[in-house]
Amino acid sequence: MSRKKIVDEIDLRIINILSDKSNITNRELAELIELTPGPTLTRVNNLVKRGIITKFSLQVNSEFLGFNYEAFILCKIADRSLLKFTEEVKTNELVISASHIARSREQLKNTANKYLLRIIAQDENHFIKVTALIYSKFASDDLSFEILPIAETFKDCVLPPANFKWL
Numbered sequence: 396m397s398r399k400k401i402v403d404e405i406d407l408r409i410i411n412i413l414s415d416k417s418n419i420t421n422r423e424l425a426e427l428i429e430l431t432p433g434p435t436l437t438r439v440n441n442l443v444k445r446g447i448i449t450k451f452s453l454q455v456n457s458e459f460l461g462f463n464y465e466a467f468i469l470c471k472i473a474d475r476s477l478l479k480f481t482e483e484v485k486t487n488e489l490v491i492s493a494s495h496i497a498r499s500r501e502q503l504k505n506t507a508n509k510y511l512l513r514i515i516a517q518d519e520n521h522f523i524k525v526t527a528l529i530y531s532k533f534a535s536d537d538l539s540f541e542i543l544p545i546a547e548t549f550k551d552c553v554l555p556p557a558n559f560k561w562l
Contacts, residue, residue: 402447405430409438410448417451462515464522466544472508473537480510483532489514489525 425435516522
């Protein structure tokens with residue numbers, strides 16, 4: 396059975412260019428993919444309409460805004476506090492990503508409520524205050540976590556490879 400192609404090579408080039416420069420003009424994009432502006436705009440609009448491109452955004456260097464500390468927190472939350480926990484995470488602006496995790500795909504349905512949070516803070520002391528505030532909102536036996544400071548991020552990509560070949 397072969398995989399149906401959802402996007403072609405030109406669409407992948409558009410996606411990769413826009414992921415790096417979301418503020419590029421349509422004319423500049425057209426030049427880079429070697430099409431005229433009309434078909435380029437049609438392709439971008441189709442990618443949006445089909446839900447392949449869901450958002451145009453920018454990436455900010457958080458250090459320039461005074462956030463010099465970043466860490467992951469591995470959390471385990473009791474079932475009875477899960478809704479409260481997810482709402483707390485969704486509304487906390489310093490939690491920049493949150494993922495429900497499991498040891499394997501088979502465990503997804505039966506997994507304990509484990510989450511990996513990525514948090515930014517001004518410094519280590521600010522980070523401790525942020526995590527203490529989150530922790531204080533739960534009974535001590537409802538939430539446990541392990542802090543994993545980030546020493547360095549050397550790759551941070553949310554896109555699949557442009558020239559990936561299915562095996």
